[in-house]
Amino acid sequence: MSIQIPRGTQDILPGTVEKWQYIEKVAKELCEQYQYKEIRTPMFEHTELFERGVGDTTDIVQKEMYTFQDRGERSLTLRPEGTAGVVRSFVQHKLFGQVNQPVKLFYNGPMFRYERPQAGRFRQFVQFGVEAIGSDDPSIDAEVISLAMELYTRLGLKKLKLVINSLGDTESRIAHKEALINHFKPRINEFCHDCQMRLEKNPLRILDCKKDRDHELMATAPSLANYLNAESSAYFNKLQHYLTLMGIEFEVDSNLVRGLDYYNHTAFEIMSSAEGFGAITTLCGGGRYNGLSEDLGGPSAPGIGFALSIERLLSALDAESIELPAETSLDCYFVTMGEQAKDKAVELTYKARKHNLSAEMDTLNRKMKAQLKSADRLKAKFVAIIGENELSEGAVVVKNLESGTQENVPFEQLFDYLTQS
Ligand code: HAM
Numbered sequence: 067m068s069i070q071i072p073r074g075t076q077d078i079l080p081g082t083v084e085k086w087q088y089i090e091k092v093a094k095e096l097c098e099q100y101q102y103k104e105i106r107t108p109m110f111e112h113t114e115l116f117e118r119g120v121g122d123t124t125d126i127v128q129k130e131m132y133t134f135q136d137r138g139e140r141s142l143t144l145r146p147e148g149t150a151g152v153v154r155s156f157v158q159h160k161l162f163g164q165v166n167q168p169v170k171l172f173y174n175g176p177m178f179r180y181e182r183p184q185a186g187r188f189r190q191f192v193q194f195g196v197e198a199i200g201s202d203d204p205s206i207d208a209e210v211i212s213l214a215m216e217l218y219t220r221l222g223l224k225k226l227k228l229v230i231n232s233l234g235d236t237e238s239r240i241a242h243k244e245a246l247i248n249h250f251k252p253r254i255n256e257f258c259h260d261c262q263m264r265l266e267k268n269p270l271r272i273l274d275c276k277k278d279r280d281h282e283l284m285a286t287a288p289s290l291a292n293y294l295n296a297e298s299s300a301y302f303n304k305l306q307h308y309l310t311l312m313g314i315e316f317e318v319d320s321n322l323v324r325g326l327d328y329y330n331h332t333a334f335e336i337m338s339s340a341e342g343f344g345a346i347t348t349l350c351g352g353g354r355y356n357g358l359s360e361d362l363g364g365p366s367a368p369g370i371g372f373a374l375s376i377e378r379l380l381s382a383l384d385a386e387s388i389e390l391p392a393e394t395s396l397d398c399y400f401v402t403m404g405e406q407a408k409d410k411a412v413e414l415t416y417k418a419r420k421h422n423l424s425a426e427m428d429t430l431n432r433k434m435k436a437q438l439k440s441a442d443r444l445k446a447k448f449v450a451i452i453g454e455n456e457l458s459e460g461a462v463v464v465k466n467l468e469s470g471t472q473e474n475v476p477f478e479q480l481f482d483y484l485t486q487s
Pocket of ligand 1: 146147148149179181186187188189191193195196197325326348349350351352353354370371372373374375377378
């Protein structure tokens with residue numbers, strides 16, 4: 067039996083990879099306009115980074131990490147997300163000392179989570195994300211959210227829903243945590259094992275539990291919105307003010323808590339509201355993480371960012387029947403008849419490529435008709451036909467496949483002709 071791809075992963079073949087390249091190009095251009103610079107961090111990190119960064123009570127850390135011992139018996143983990151690694155790098159390389167602050171970074175690369183594969187959920191997926199570290203001003207929260215919205219809009223998506231919430235600052239969160247513990251504690255034995263474990267450490271996560279979601283205490287649980295102190299409310303109001311100034315529509319959902327521990331203040335998600343998108347509608351998630359740098363041994367450096375997977379973006383494009391422009395092009399296909407013509411084509415194809423043209427020739431010794439068909443399939447702009455006559459005349463027949471016109475072009479003028487036409 068032939069070997070198959072592991073569950074939850076996919077091969078991205080020519081024909082589809084062009085869509086990925088197009089999205090990556092648009093995302094990169096957008097980051098240039100917004101002044102975010104690319105960062106590349108390793109695909110595996112010390113396991114402790116995610117335990118401390120993402121949080122050891124989260125589903126990601128408890129159930130979804132690809133963790134292994136290397137030959138030196140270190141515990142390493144394939145990164146389940148990008149933020150922890152980026153902030154680790156920010157601290158390690160002392161980017162907080164750079165003149166330009168805040169430090170605005172973007173990344174695009176594979177992440178790994180041992181989740182149950184289904185539509186829109188993979189075990190290896192590619193996240194495009196940004197992190198702005200070093201400012202705790204709500205205008206940068208608005209900027210980060212606008213960047214995510216702008217990427218989707220530029221690619222043509224219309225059926226988008228932006229949901230925001232405030233998780234408050236530490237003081238608000240402690241007050242809310244206490245209220246949650248008091249609320250659930252008397253009847254915690256009616257909840258699942260995970261929830262019982264979460265009660266003291268991270269009771270907010272109980273609200274996210276899928277098993278116990280219908281328990282009557284869920285609906286009556288104290289809402290964080292009622293525990294925000296004046297500063298946190300002012301911060302959240304300012305963010306909403308900025309989004310309104312930008313003309314970005316949003317909904318406030320006080321139940322949006324997100325599945326990672328490092329968040330405070332702003333949390334947001336962007337969903338697809340397209341019909342037929344499937345059960346998982348979240349395209350993008352992000353938020354503010356003011357304590358993460360300190361948790362990882364760095365100085366105080368407030369940050370905000372988001373990540374979105376290209377896989378879900380592509381599904382959303384499909385659900386809205388949006389075709390991305392396919393940018394395949396071939397300037398010239400060399401059609402040959404006979405061995406000497408082939409010699410000439412080997413030389414001319416090589417030289418054409420040196421002249422920055424995209425060029426192709428037959429390497430299967432096929433008949434002329436089959437070669438012309440290939441040129442057509444590859445959407446060549448020109449075919450250059452070389453036979454015995456052409457060799458003796460020192461010129462090539464160049465046919466423009468778009469207009470149907472053809473001309474005899476001397477070999478030495480060929481590249482100028484192809485470049486200028
Ligand atoms: P997250 O909500 O865990 O946040 O993931 C962000 C996005 O990654 C999701 O909205 C979804 O598009 C995509 N995603 C997650 N898991 C999968 C999967 N199994 N298959 C396909 N796509 C998936 C984070 O990762 C945070 N680091 C985001 C962030 C950056 N917060 C601040 N900065």
